[in-house]
Amino acid sequence: MYKARTAWLFLIPTGVLLLTFSIIPAITALGLSFTNYNVFQPIEWVGVENFSRAFSDDDFWTALWNTFYYWILVTPALIVFPVFLAILVNQQLMGIKVYRLIFYFPALVSVVVTAILWTWMFKDDGLFNAALQAIGINPIDWLTDKFTAMPSLAIVTIWQGLGYYMLFYLAGLQSVSKDLYEAAELDGAGFWAKHFYITFPSLKPIIFFVTVISTMSAFKEFTLMLTMTAGGPIGSTTTLVYMIFEKAFTDLEMGYASAVSTILFVIILILTLINKRALDTTQ
């Protein structure tokens, strides 16, 4: 019906953009990992030097640990809590739509505004410490203590992600047939039994989707660290991407930064494959 030439004409503009800003950069990033490119000096092939440097670099291991730490703090919470939030807002109640909108809204707030809002919540004389004071607990240096900085950022991420992932689960819940629940109720199934035998199994594909998406975004997060803690205190919120960003654009060590981003890419790839494997075996 259409000529092949027509098809290619439609594909070329987008194809060029995709090649220039995604495919070629991915290959270039891999290539740069094996060079000492630093903007000023001529580019030189250094083999695996960047990688061996990374593996003996304490900053790299700290950043890797911080990334995993942030992921562990954030992802399980963002897989589990939104399910219950979705069950809560999936009821036929008056004004339920307004609640859905309220829960979802934080997902749309830009990272800069989020940072501004939450820096105040965490201030030494901010709202969180006022609440602690009310129940007689000493104030905490939320963002300026190296032990609480990352959990504080995790709280912000969870606040922002709850409603976002809730919406995915809600979409899933609404495609579960109501007859199933009615039948279960007739059989005398209570809240937990109903959800354990009907809701959770039918949400499995969405749970997988949320796991992948929230894992990916946890491993890539760094603008929150940039705007709220600047990677500190004492590097305790420097994630891998933050390290890449600093090495590349502050220290201009593009080669070394590329090597770290190659490692990051491999980690993300492995995690995705594990996730996929886990889903395939459970089905």
Place this chain on the structure above:
Amino acid sequence: MELKTAKLQPKIQAKKSRKLSLKHKRNILRWSVSYTLLTLLAVVTIMPFLWTVSTSLKGQNETIFSYPPNFIPENITFENFVTVWNTLNLPLYLWNSVVLSFWGVILPLFFCSLAAFPLARMNFKGKNVVFMTILATMMIPGEVTMIPVYLTISKLGLIGTYSGVILPGIVSAFAIFLMRQAFISIPKELDESAIIDGANAWQIWWHILLPMVKPMLATLAILKFIGAWNNFLWPLLILEDSNMYPLTVGLYELKGTFVSNTRLVAAGALIALIPILIVFIAFQSYFIKSAYSSAVKG
């Protein structure tokens, strides 16, 4: 089968009527528990916003951080909004954000639906390879390619320009995928009859197919608008002249310079939030739809 259900029927009915008053009581309990939980969670969710609104309305003489915290300003004043609007480049930042968001919506919509058309409605050699390659790019995180993309923009001489900010974000595999799904659901006969009437591929795409996928275009437009309006990293990396900053980067600078004047920063943050809030309330149903199309169908 019929016999069985007939036998069961009276039993079920008896069970039902016995449970009726109990059910009524249980419903009231369920409602009160649900509303309490919902309201509690909603308050926690909007607490940072409430606090910001309250701060932005407080005058210079009123304390912001106090114990116990004071949510209702003693004298409500709008002077912070006026000050932040007049002394900073806020109107300029706002305009820059509008410009960047406009192109950040129009261009992705155009290019992604352009590529989705042949992938959905034409048969040609290599189609599957092309489609698989596009889907595979979803696996490449933007953070990994950040350095080469920056170097490419620099080579093209686009550092400090809006083109440099917009270009890397135009094409996304996800948007192409969504548009392809929308195009596939239209009956093929439409193209055939249009070709018989003498229309060319471009005309079919522009005049017949695009109007039919308006709901998906609207969903994508909203997603892209939110992304473009909130875009922070690329403008920060690419732009050099502070007169070209969008609101996000402007606020980031503002946060640094006006760190002592919390009221002004609060007013600025709220001004940045308003467009998002308006779009969100006006197009709420599309947000639900976009979640549905990406999680359930995808």
